[in-house]
Amino acid sequence: xxxxxxxxxxxxxxxxxxxxxxxxxxxxxxxxxxxxxxxxxxxxxxxxxxxxxxxxxxxxxxxxxxxxxxxxxxxxxxxxxxxxxxxxxxxxxxxxxxxxxxxxxxxxxxxxxxxxxxxxxxxxxxxxxxxxxxxxxxxxxxxxxxxxxxxxxxxxxxxxxxxxxxxxxxxxxxxxxxxxxxxxxxxxxxxxxxxxxxxxxxxxxxxxxxxxxxxxxxxxxxxxxxxxxxxxxxxxxxxxxxxxx
Amino acid sequence: xxxxxxxxxxxxxxxxxxxxxxxxxxxxxxxxxxxxxxxxxxxxxxxxxxxxxxxxxxxxxxxxxxxxxxxxxxxxxxxxxxxxxxxxx
Numbered sequence: 450x451x452x453x454x455x456x457x458x459x460x461x462x463x464x465x466x467x468x469x470x471x472x473x474x475x476x477x478x479x480x481x482x483x484x485x486x487x488x489x490x491x492x493x494x495x496x497x498x499x500x501x502x503x504x505x506x507x508x509x510x511x512x513x514x515x516x517x518x519x520x521x522x523x524x525x526x527x528x529x530x531x532x533x534x535x536x537x538x539x540x541x542x543x544x545x546x547x548x549x550x551x552x553x554x555x556x557x558x559x560x561x562x563x564x565x566x567x568x569x570x571x572x573x574x575x576x577x578x579x580x581x582x583x584x585x586x587x588x589x590x591x592x593x594x595x596x597x598x599x600x601x602x603x604x605x606x607x608x609x610x611x612x613x614x615x616x617x618x619x620x621x622x623x624x625x626x627x628x629x630x631x632x633x634x635x636x637x638x639x640x641x642x643x644x645x646x647x648x649x650x651x652x653x654x655x656x657x658x659x660x661x662x663x664x665x666x667x668x669x670x671x672x673x674x675x676x677x678x679x680x681x682x683x684x685x686x687x688x689x690x691x692x693x694x
Numbered sequence: 695x696x697x698x699x700x701x702x703x704x705x706x707x708x709x710x711x712x713x714x715x716x717x718x719x720x721x722x723x724x725x726x727x728x729x730x731x732x733x734x735x736x737x738x739x740x741x742x743x744x745x746x747x748x749x750x751x752x753x754x755x756x757x758x759x760x761x762x763x764x765x766x767x768x769x770x771x772x773x774x775x776x777x778x779x780x781x782x783x
Contacts, residue, residue, distance in 0.1 A: 477778050481769040511778040555762065582748075587755035600748040604741050610697065653697065664755040666762050692698050 463492040465549045466539035472553040473505045482559040497535040498525045557621040565623040575656040577623040579663035580616035586662030613652040617645045642686030
């Protein structure tokens, strides 16, 4: 993979919002990798921790000693309050004009951040979303069943929703800050349907969306979240999006 | 225009075509009655085909897991030296 080294355009600042819950080791690794891959870029990392009992916030404070508390912001909440509100909460403290949302468990590798930034600069897009399902992207750690449901869900969504993106449930995305604010205010779903709703609404509103292939290493082995209730939840979400967007 | 309106418009157009065919008797009526069934079955087959093809060509990246492990070792070394607790979870 070529070494992409963007310098954020004059005055561009990137706020990375990372919701965490019990990620005491992973958050340290993520922070290290972000600093490694984003030299010469003006950014801040906003960690929204939902009262993790494993000491995640202590590790974040140690990281602030190493990297500075102007680059690493800890904006915690008392308990698990959901992903959508975690983004809103992080947004309130974001001083950048671009916002990146990413997971803390290293399934979203910071090495793709320069490519997101470069893509946005080249195209002027309002949203750059990582996609696992195109050439150059990929997934590791999924068994056949997981791949089957993922593919099935994707075909359903493409057939009925015409979303304009190849990866609907992915949550590794770069947004122009004003666009993210607009979308969060327009979306009401929870969980991964929330991610779908955001990108579908963005597509409907005509925002310029670009995609970057990303690789996704799922380290949570054996967690095939494939209950019947998951499938029902997905179909309900799909129907909701079909009718309301 | 909302997406559902687009879909309904499409369905209405197709239905009008189907009714037109019924009326005009260009195609034998018995066959025309079955067209919606053919359409739905074809849609289902198309969907299954897309799932199958997608499954065959599902992009995977085993080498990324290796690279990630290297990154983790590098990160742990760096952080440990600087007083960040990177002990086991």
